[in-house]
Amino acid sequence: MAEVVEVLVPGGKATAGPPLGPALGPLGINVKAVVDEINKKTGEFNGMQVPVTIEVDDKKKFTVSVGVPPTTALIKKEAGIEKGASTPGSQAVGDLPLEAAVRIAKMKKNDMLSYDLKSAVKEVLGTCVSIGVTVNKQKPRELIKAIDAGEFDNVLRG
Numbered sequence: 001m002a003e004v005v006e007v008l009v010p011g012g013k014a015t016a017g018p019p020l021g022p023a024l025g026p027l028g029i030n031v032k033a034v035v036d037e038i039n040k041k042t043g044e045f046n047g048m049q050v051p052v053t054i055e056v057d058d059k060k061k062f063t064v065s066v067g068v069p070p071t072t073a074l075i076k077k078e079a080g081i082e083k084g085a086s087t088p089g090s091q092a093v094g095d096l097p098l099e100a101a102v103r104i105a106k107m108k109k110n111d112m113l114s115y116d117l118k119s120a121v122k123e124v125l126g127t128c129v130s131i132g133v134t135v136n137k138q139k140p141r142e143l144i145k146a147i148d149a150g151e152f153d154n155v156l157r158g
Contacts (some may be wrong), residue, residue, distance in 0.1 A: 006051065016031045020034070050069050053065040
């Protein structure tokens with residue numbers, strides 16, 4: 001039976017220290033090989049926490065599966081900010097183009113409760129509200145109303 005280890009690691013910068021080392025050490029596999037594989041697969045998410053699943057079979061062979069970082073991390077990267085606003089309702093710390101929100105929604109769609117792209121984009125905009133990021137220089141709630149009114153249907157097909 002395969003052993004499964006699920007961890008959050010910094011993209012492209014995983015190390016043999018915690019949380020990986022202690023989780024993988026008892027399984028008797030080459031931890032450095034696993035770390036190298038994780039860093040190769042998560043390099044594009046540099047600076048973000050990335051969910052990683054490592055499966056180790058009874059022959060000590062491992063497979064690494066990389067998930068998509070949390071929506072908040074993707075928004076912060078796209079907006080070029082380190083952290084969200086301390087008072088999200090009244091303070092904006094960055095701006096996100098609508099195209100970036102659509103890209104994030106497409107990346108995260110399988111992890112969301114949404115059935116279509118339009119709803120997934122609205123979920124991303126809701127996250128923008130909670131961290132104080134405007135979208136297309138507008139408050140995200142205003143953009144959600146515009147999406148509901150059909151103003152962006154040409155962009156949100158899919």
